[in-house]
Amino acid sequence: MIEARGLTKRFGDKLAVDQLTFTVEPGRITGFLGPNGAGKTTTMRLILGLDRPTQGTVTVHGKEFSQLAYPMHEVGALLDAKAVHGGRSAYNHLLCLAQTNGLPNRRVGEVLELVGLTEVANKRSKGFSLGMGQRLGIAAALLGDPAILMFDEPVNGLDPEGILWIRNLMKALAAEGRTIFVSSHLMSEMENTADHLLVIGRGRLIADCSVDEFIERNSVQSVRVRTPQPDQLVKVVLEAGGMTMPGGDGAVMVQGIPVDRIGDLAFEHQIRLHELAPTQASLEEAFMELTADSVEFRAQVSGSSDVPASGEVQKTGVA
Amino acid sequence: MTTTQIAVPRQRLVPPTTGRAGFADALRSEFTKIRSTRSTYWTLLALVVVTVGIGALACAGTASHPNGIDKATFDATQQSLGGLYVGQLVIAVLGALTITSEYSTGMIRTSLAVQPRRGTLFAAKAVVFAVVSLVTGLVACFASFFIGQAILSSHHLNATLGDPNVLRAVIGGALFLTACGMLAYGLGAILRHTAGAITAAIGLLFVLSILVSFLPHSWQDSVDKWTPAIAGAQVWTTKASPGGPHLFSAWPGFAVLAAYAVVAIVAGLALFRTRDA
Numbered sequence: 001m002i003e004a005r006g007l008t009k010r011f012g013d014k015l016a017v018d019q020l021t022f023t024v025e026p027g028r029i030t031g032f033l034g035p036n037g038a039g040k041t042t043t044m045r046l047i048l049g050l051d052r053p054t055q056g057t058v059t060v061h062g063k064e065f066s067q068l069a070y071p072m073h074e075v076g077a078l079l080d081a082k083a084v085h086g087g088r089s090a091y092n093h094l095l096c097l098a099q100t101n102g103l104p105n106r107r108v109g110e111v112l113e114l115v116g117l118t119e120v121a122n123k124r125s126k127g128f129s130l131g132m133g134q135r136l137g138i139a140a141a142l143l144g145d146p147a148i149l150m151f152d153e154p155v156n157g158l159d160p161e162g163i164l165w166i167r168n169l170m171k172a173l174a175a176e177g178r179t180i181f182v183s184s185h186l187m188s189e190m191e192n193t194a195d196h197l198l199v200i201g202r203g204r205l206i207a208d209c210s211v212d213e214f215i216e217r218n219s220v221q222s223v224r225v226r227t228p229q230p231d232q233l234v235k236v237v238l239e240a241g242g243m244t245m246p247g248g249d250g251a252v253m254v255q256g257i258p259v260d261r262i263g264d265l266a267f268e269h270q271i272r273l274h275e276l277a278p279t280q281a282s283l284e285e286a287f288m289e290l291t292a293d294s295v296e297f298r299a300q301v302s303g304s305s306d307v308p309a310s311g312e313v314q315k316t317g318v319a
Numbered sequence: 320m321t322t323t324q325i326a327v328p329r330q331r332l333v334p335p336t337t338g339r340a341g342f343a344d345a346l347r348s349e350f351t352k353i354r355s356t357r358s359t360y361w362t363l364l365a366l367v368v369v370t371v372g373i374g375a376l377a378c379a380g381t382a383s384h385p386n387g388i389d390k391a392t393f394d395a396t397q398q399s400l401g402g403l404y405v406g407q408l409v410i411a412v413l414g415a416l417t418i419t420s421e422y423s424t425g426m427i428r429t430s431l432a433v434q435p436r437r438g439t440l441f442a443a444k445a446v447v448f449a450v451v452s453l454v455t456g457l458v459a460c461f462a463s464f465f466i467g468q469a470i471l472s473s474h475h476l477n478a479t480l481g482d483p484n485v486l487r488a489v490i491g492g493a494l495f496l497t498a499c500g501m502l503a504y505g506l507g508a509i510l511r512h513t514a515g516a517i518t519a520a521i522g523l524l525f526v527l528s529i530l531v532s533f534l535p536h537s538w539q540d541s542v543d544k545w546t547p548a549i550a551g552a553q554v555w556t557t558k559a560s561p562g563g564p565h566l567f568s569a570w571p572g573f574a575v576l577a578a579y580a581v582v583a584i585v586a587g588l589a590l591f592r593t594r595d596a
Contacts, residue, residue: 049435050428051595066435069339073332077432083425085356092355099348100434101340107332140429145332 001026002047002148002181006056009042009203016042018203019056024181026147029174031194031211032183035291039203040183041079044152048077060148072101072144079152081137086126090117090136093125098143111139131162138169148179155189167193187287201291218286222255223262226275236269237262251275345434345443353417353447362413363451366406366496367459373402374463378470385474395478396488396557399467400460403492403555407499407524407548410452414503415516417448418587422511427596437592445504445584452500456493460555464489484557484569491554491569498551498576499524505583508591523579524548540565544572551576 002024009017017039024030034040045051047058049065057064060074068074084093094108112118115135120128125136134154141149151170155163170193174180184190190197190211197214199207207214222245227233230252234244242257254262259278266273353359378399381388421427434440464485468477478485503520510516524547531543543549544566553572560566567575 045428045595048432050431052593066437068435070334071340071435072433073334075432079428079432080425083428085352085420085424085426087356087358088352089355092351096348096351096355097429097433099351100344100430102335102344103332140433144334144433 001062001179002058002060003062004043004047004056004058007043007046007053007058008055009039009046009051010054015203017046017053020200020203020205021056022198022205022208024148024179024198025196026179027174027177028195029170029180029182029193030196030198031190032181032198032200033187033190033287034183034185034200036185038200040200041152042203043200044077044079044150044181044183047150048075048079050079070101070144072097072103072146074144074146075148075150076141076144076146077150077152078134078137078141078154079150081130081133084125084133084136087124089122090125090128090139091121093136094139094143097140101144103143107143107145111142114142115139130157131159134158134162134166138166146178148181149173151180151182153183153185155184155186163189199287199290206290215280215286218290222253222279223257223259224251224275224277224279225254225262225266225273226251227266227271227273229271232269232271233266236265236271240265253279340434340436342439342443345439346447348434349440349443349447353451356420358416358420359413359451362409362416363455366409366413366455367462369409370400370402370406370459370496371463371466373405374399374467375402375470377401378467381476382470382474385476388476390476392558393476394556394558394560395468395471395476396464396482396485397555398471399464400488400492400555402463403460403495403552404548406459406496408521410456410496410500411503411520411524412517413452414448414500415507415513415520417444417504418507419511419513419516423513431596438588441508441588441591445501448504449497449501453493453497456496457490459496460489460492463492478557482557487569488555488557491573494573495551495554495576498573498580499548502547502576502580502583505580505585505587508587509583545575547576547579 004020004022007017007020008015020043032040032043042051046053047060047065060068065071065075088096090112091108094111095105098105098108109118109121112121115138117132117135117139120132125133128136138151138154141151149170151166154166158166167189170180170182174195182194194211196210197207198205199214207218209217224247225233226249230250233252237244237254237257240257240261242262243255245253245255247253257265259276263273263276266276381398421430430440431437464480468479471477480486480489499520502523503516506519506523507513507516510519527546528543528548531539531546531549534542544563550567550572553567554569556569559568566572
């Protein structure tokens with residue numbers, strides 16, 4: 001479990017992380033979303049004690065990271081796959097890390113096997129491709145068999161096979177009851193993998209909820225209707241207090257009326273339907289909407305002091 | 320698809336229930352680090368070759384025109400260790416690299432993410448580097464001494480290990496190298512930049528000694544003995560230099576060099592502990 005309380009980091013006059021309070025709950029995948037420069041990496045660096053918070057605290061299993069007896073057993077982190085000495089072989093890189101926490105040497109072979117780098121164990125890592133480098137970083141994170149895994153943009157720049165591999169790995173690790181904290185600016189990726197979301201923009205927490213709730217709260221649900229009598233349908237919907245928009249392919253998009261009610265209305269007015277499908281905005285769309293709002297709002301309020309700051313945190317108690 | 324399925328081993332790694340990731344673990348890790356990069360071997364090889372080679376050249380030069388050498392003041396040990404003037408720069412490069420390469424490669428972030436107790440990491444790095452440079456320094460200095468004396472023996476100018484101060488000087492040469500390397504290590508921790516740290520180390524060890532020689536004589540005598548390289552070099556002499564009766568004797572001179580190194584390391588540690596990595 002990772003707990004941040006009022007976590008703040010200022011670099012010069014730039015506020016990178018602003019009063020973040022959140023809990024990364026054990027046993028699930030928590031996606032950490034935000035546009036580039038939102039403060040995701042800084043937050044992860046603060047968790048690991050690489051950066052010192054300007055204010056606030058962050059603890060891992062109730063302790064500051066530097067107070068953990070065997071840090072590698074508690075947290076395995078992949079922040080930057082390039083943070084290795086390229087002149088060292090994959091084996092020796094992992095060995096020198098394993099030794100810091102008194103891990104057995106055999107563990108190095110195990111994680112190399114796990115990420116599929118056994119063949120190149122004795123090759124210097126500077127010759128590794130992006131994907132191999134990422135696997136080496138993940139091997140390092142897994143060395144201590146940690147309860148918490150933290151990945152910063154793990155699929156960045158990977159090919160589809162690599163992305164699938166990491167997605168499956170994260171799911172497998174979570175299925176074992178481990179806590180996964182993974183950042184991304186790729187919303188579609190989180191939609192496929194995360195259980196829970198922390199969304200930040202400009203260093204502030206915008207949302208802390210489940211993926212489903214996030215979409216529900218931040219996207220307008222609409223129903224796609226196809227009918228040979230579109231004019232009649234639009235009329236009926238408007239009378240019933242709904243809204244319509246032209247959808248692609250001759251369809252009508254209806255908002256503001258639940259899907260069953262649309263079906264009933266069509267039946268009552270003898271409108272034939274060829275399609276009646278609820279559509280849900282993707283996480284990507286929901287996210288864009290949310291952060292765009294936050295950015296726009298910021299731009300508007302700059303200069304006035306009595307307006308509440310942007311990004312009201314949507315906190316929902318997910319037990 | 321099936322090839323990308325992951326089978327994570329089920330058996331869990333259980334850490335010791337007592338104790339913590341500590342200094343002995345960090346020492347093992349740092350030793351693995353230093354022995355697993357090629358630059359270490361190249362630098363150490365260069366150190367031995369340069370130190371022994373220049374010492375041998377200096378002795379060969381003396382042996383080629385031995386006339387007019389006053390055996391009472393000629394320091395055959397110092398002559399054979401003359402390669403240390405350049406060797407100090409080579410070890411300074413390795414000392415700086417020991418820490419700056421962690422920054423230039425980004426490895427420091429990985430290192431601190433597995434051992435966040437920064438003092439432990441910093442001390443382990445320093446100790447491993449010091450031991451490696453002392454051992455290599457001893458090899459270089461004893462080799463320089465024996466080869467140099469063999470060359471000088473043709474004109475009976477040679478010293479033996481049993482002569483006064485000779486053993487101290489040869490071992491002192493290795494300590495001198497280690498102290499120069501540690502100074503560079505401290506500078507590396509302060510500057511976190513390879514080129515900057517090496518420049519600073521060479522400036523302090525080499526350029527400073529040259530600059531001081533440009534000073535008026537009256538000042539020079541009170542300043543040059545305090546420069547790290549001149550002060551430290553007294554530990555690998557066996558006779559008081561005829562040109563410098565004002566200089567420190569062996570151990571006080573070495574203490575001056577060591578003090579520079581200690582200041583750099585303490586400052587480096589203080590910054591290492593507090594700065595964002």
